Amino acid sequence: MIMTKMTLPARNPGIPPVRGALAFLLAILIAAFRPAMAAEPSFRPDGIPPQQYSYDPARPNTPKQYFLTIYSGSTKGVYYYVASAICETMRARYAEHRIHCAPFRSQGVASNRSLMSGGRAQLAIVQSDTNYFAASGEAPIQGARSVVSLHDEMGVLVVGKRARIATPRDLAGKRVNLGPRDSAARALWLEYLTALGMKESELDESVAFPQDLNYQGVCGNYIDAFGLWSGHPVSALEDAIERCGVKLVGMWQPELEKLLEERKYYFRSELPAKVYPGQDQPLLSYGIKASLIAHEQTDPYIVYWLTRVLIEDVAFLRTRHPSLTRLDPREMFAKGNFLPMHPGAQRYWDEVGWHAVPPAR
Secondary structure, three states: OOOOOOOOOOOOOOOOHHHHHHHHHHHHHHHHHHHHHHHOOOOOOOOOOHHHHOOOOOOOOOOOOEEEEEEOOOOOOOHHHHHHHHHHHHHOOHHHHOEEEEEEOOOOHHHHHHHHHOOOOOEEEEEHHHHHHHHHOOOOOOOEEEEEEEEEEEEEEEEOOOOOOOOHHHHOOOEEEOOOOOOHHHHHHHHHHHHHOOOHHHOOEEEOOOHHHHHHHHHOOOOOEEEEEEOOOOHHHHHHHHHHOOEEEEOOOOOHHHHHHHOOOOEEEEEOOOOOOOOOOOEEEEEEEEEEEEEOOOOHHHHHHHHHHHHHOHHHHHOOOHHHOOOOHHHHHHOOOOOOEOHHHHHHHHHHOOOOOOOOO
């Protein structure tokens, strides 16, 4: 018998056989799944446990729980309390949908835009103009989709006790805080003055205080007036009325009709009498709407139930915060939602037959 010597392949002395085989297998798996991994979206919403988007084989018979967070605004504003009211309304029907809901504070609309674009927000409250510019591509929000509109963000003039301002025309010759340069508040003001046919130069002084200093300015007689576009009532404004007797003036003038025609994200609105101390008459004005948006990768089940609860239980929602008392389900669907609807919201609109009524544009 002739014996032949079998030559084995050379082995890399630095890699043990088993470890080398495992490394090779891992390399194959990585190569096989590389396209999918590269395409994986960066959606990592804050406050949401990882199991929300995964199956737990160890607990196959446990009813699934879901988690929902809503980025809102400062606790000094309205958005945080509106988000809290939404979550309270959701909790009342938890046994049906098993969705835990929590409001998250933020620095406001600009912060919410950034959080959603970065994949950190499931849902966030913005404004109808933000929704509009995101839809038009002028100021996109990556992944954003419409859900519902909420309360009106109506504009009012807050004027000093001795300012002698009874109508918007009386702003001429007065000291008015328009907000910091390049701020959203100043942009609103300049657009408003232009619509009235007024120029910034007609003011006695065009102040550029940060918005946080508005009340200190008017109560300390550093300014005569400032504009406030917000949901109402605002606790800080109530305090200023009680503390230093500031007055409220409606912003409406006939010249604004053209502005509302050109800017579909604005709406005519009215502040009923008695919302604030000493406000005996309704105030006519205009403004925007608060807009609830969702990231496109938020579970459609969650957005469906959120939309359904807000519409079906709107009577309960109205009692949760004063700014929500005038919510109208039709307007929540048809006004201010310029971005395409999130699939979860669209499912509910289709169920109630409202898909035939397009959002106002």
